[in-house]
Amino acid sequence: MASLLEMQFHGFFFKYQTMMTVFAPFDQVLMNRVGNLSEQSSIFHCHVVPCRLLWSDLVSFNDGTVLRTNLMGFTNNITRSQDMLMLNGVSIILPEVYHNG
Numbered sequence: 001m002a003s004l005l006e007m008q009f010h011g012f013f014f015k016y017q018t019m020m021t022v023f024a025p026f027d028q029v030l031m032n033r034v035g036n037l038s039e040q041s042s043i044f045h046c047h048v049v050p051c052r053l054l055w056s057d058l059v060s061f062n063d064g065t066v067l068r069t070n071l072m073g074f075t076n077n078i079t080r081s082q083d084m085l086m087l088n089g090v091s092i093i094l095p096e097v098y099h100n101g
Contacts, residue, residue, distance in 0.1 A: 019052035023076065023087055045071035055095040058085060
């Protein structure tokens with residue numbers, strides 16, 4: 001996943017030193033789309049929020065908060081189901097797995 005993300009954004013983030021948050025799906029979820037690079041690009045861009053969000057930021061958002069992504073016209077909607085934080089209906093299960101800087 002990290003290698004594919006780097007290919008998608010190579011140069012852009014190094015040039016502009018942009019902070020971002022990536023809501024990365026597990027590799028197993030993407031396995032059936034391995035051959036379609038244009039679809040992979042869209043998938044990755046809809047999982048990137050162009051700012052740095054920590055877990056403490058996410059849990060403080062109100063239910064229904066909408067986050068703009070790097071894919072024009074696509075947003076991520078934060079909701080809660082019992083104690084679970086969800087993004088577009090998908091549970092966030094491994095917050096802050098990787099942090100650089």
